[in-house]
Amino acid sequence: MQKIIGSILIVAGTTIGAGMLAMPIISASVGFTFMAFILFCIWFAMYYTAILLVDVYKYNPPTDGLNTLTVKYLGNSGAVATALSMLILMYALVSAYITGGGEIFRTNLEKWLQVEISSHTSAFLFTALFGSIIAFGTRVVDFSNKIVFTTKLIFLCIVMALLLPKVEMIHLQHLPSSSIPVLATIPVIFTSFGFYVVIPTLVKYLDGNIKQLKLVFLIGSITPLLLYLVWELTFLGNLDSNTFTAILQENSKMEGLLKAVKQVHNSKMIGISFTLFASAALLTSFWGVAMALKDYIQDLGKNKPLIKNNMSAMLLTFIPPLVFAIFYPDGFVIALGYASIPLVVLALIMPMLMLQKAQKQAGVKQPFLQKLAFVFLWGLSLLIFILQGLMVAEVIPAY
Numbered sequence: 559m560q561k562i563i564g565s566i567l568i569v570a571g572t573t574i575g576a577g578m579l580a581m582p583i584i585s586a587s588v589g590f591t592f593m594a595f596i597l598f599c600i601w602f603a604m605y606y607t608a609i610l611l612v613d614v615y616k617y618n619p620p621t622d623g624l625n626t627l628t629v630k631y632l633g634n635s636g637a638v639a640t641a642l643s644m645l646i647l648m649y650a651l652v653s654a655y656i657t658g659g660g661e662i663f664r665t666n667l668e669k670w671l672q673v674e675i676s677s678h679t680s681a682f683l684f685t686a687l688f689g690s691i692i693a694f695g696t697r698v699v700d701f702s703n704k705i706v707f708t709t710k711l712i713f714l715c716i717v718m719a720l721l722l723p724k725v726e727m728i729h730l731q732h733l734p735s736s737s738i739p740v741l742a743t744i745p746v747i748f749t750s751f752g753f754y755v756v757i758p759t760l761v762k763y764l765d766g767n768i769k770q771l772k773l774v775f776l777i778g779s780i781t782p783l784l785l786y787l788v789w790e791l792t793f794l795g796n797l798d799s800n801t802f803t804a805i806l807q808e809n810s811k812m813e814g815l816l817k818a819v820k821q822v823h824n825s826k827m828i829g830i831s832f833t834l835f836a837s838a839a840l841l842t843s844f845w846g847v848a849m850a851l852k853d854y855i856q857d858l859g860k861n862k863p864l865i866k867n868n869m870s871a872m873l874l875t876f877i878p879p880l881v882f883a884i885f886y887p888d889g890f891v892i893a894l895g896y897a898s899i900p901l902v903v904l905a906l907i908m909p910m911l912m913l914q915k916a917q918k919q920a921g922v923k924q925p926f927l928q929k930l931a932f933v934f935l936w937g938l939s940l941l942i943f944i945l946q947g948l949m950v951a952e953v954i955p956a957y
């Protein structure tokens with residue numbers, strides 16, 4: 559039971575991260591009704607494809623990692639496409655978390671110890687202190703994640719308890735004036751539900767128990783969905799869309815959000831709770847992604863003892879993103895803006911192709927409802943590719 563709860567919290571912890579903080583910012587001019595609809599559709603897509611990958615494990619042992627499965631079902635080209643998507647996405651995320659986490663760490667250390675610390679040192683300290691936990695295996699990550707996730711929930715509840723009573727219906731009725739801001743939220747919301755990468759790690763952790771895994775992914779993904787809905791309700795219901803947009807135009811992202819919060823409820827308590835919630839969110843996502851990256855690297859090098867051993871897998875997980883975080887902190891933050899592309903390949907396209915192949919090999923006919931769902935998933939994949947392309951070409955605004 560403890561393992562099931564731990565796994566649910568790892569899924570929810572990886573999901574709720576930087577994306578949740580960006581959500582009110584991107585939806586300021588969209589309004590609650592449309593946001594709720596988009597959140598629900600994308601949650602469904604991500605939950606459904608997680609279950610598809612779990613189903614692929616019906617035909618494979620739980621110790622098989624993602625690379626082993628892609629080589630088996632999609633051949634070398636499929637495995638290379640997956641490896642590229644996986645490594646680019648995870649290195650970009652880990653690097654962004656190191657930059658963000660290191661910054662928070664530096665500000666606090668300087669305040670408490672009254673010494674000046676360079677951002678290089680703080681990035682290194684953050685990685686060494688929090689990253690080293692990954693080396694001790696899923697059980698230790700599970701335990702630390704339980705503590706930090708609970709802290710994150712407590713501070714989130716404080717923020718919401720202070721803001722929710724002030725929600726006004728009139729703000730929630732806001733409707734967007736054009737479809738562009740609505741469409742522009744899709745790639746960001748899509749990355750906010752990115753828990754897909756931890757699936758192989760949890761399949762191994764729960765010894766491939768399909769029933770338990772399905773429950774874990776249902777509760778682990780529906781919890782973020784509900785929190786995101788209440789989160790949006792809290793922000794969009796408290797601020798008039800024009801005021802909110804104006805605050806966000808004048809300030810940088812996080813600062814703007816904090817200013818917006820303070821506009822509704824100006825107390826020290828809310829500022830502190832908000833900052834602690836944001837820091838804990840970053841940490842749980844960092845652990846989820848780094849753990850998945852290390853497992854993936856070990857699976858990639860499963861026939862190469864030099865890569866597979868714990869020490870080298872740890873170094874390969876943390877050194878590249880640390881170097882990037884130190885020398886090109888902006889490079890990866892920019893790359894993160896495009897995270898939805900590798901995530902579409904990984905979380906939407908690959909599981910569909912793999913399950914179809916596994917079913918074919920096992921002589922199982924594809925159920926009609928699944929065929930229908932695949933049409934929706936292909937449509938969503940195409941839409942995200944197009945939207946991200948239009949953002950790169952600056953035809954529609956990127957966040």
Ligand SMILES: N[C@@H](Cc1ccccc1)C(=O)O
Nearest residue numbers: 573575576577749750752843
């Ligand atoms: N959901 C995470 C980002 C993420 C994307 C893809 C995979 C894992 C994590 C966040 O909001 O920060």
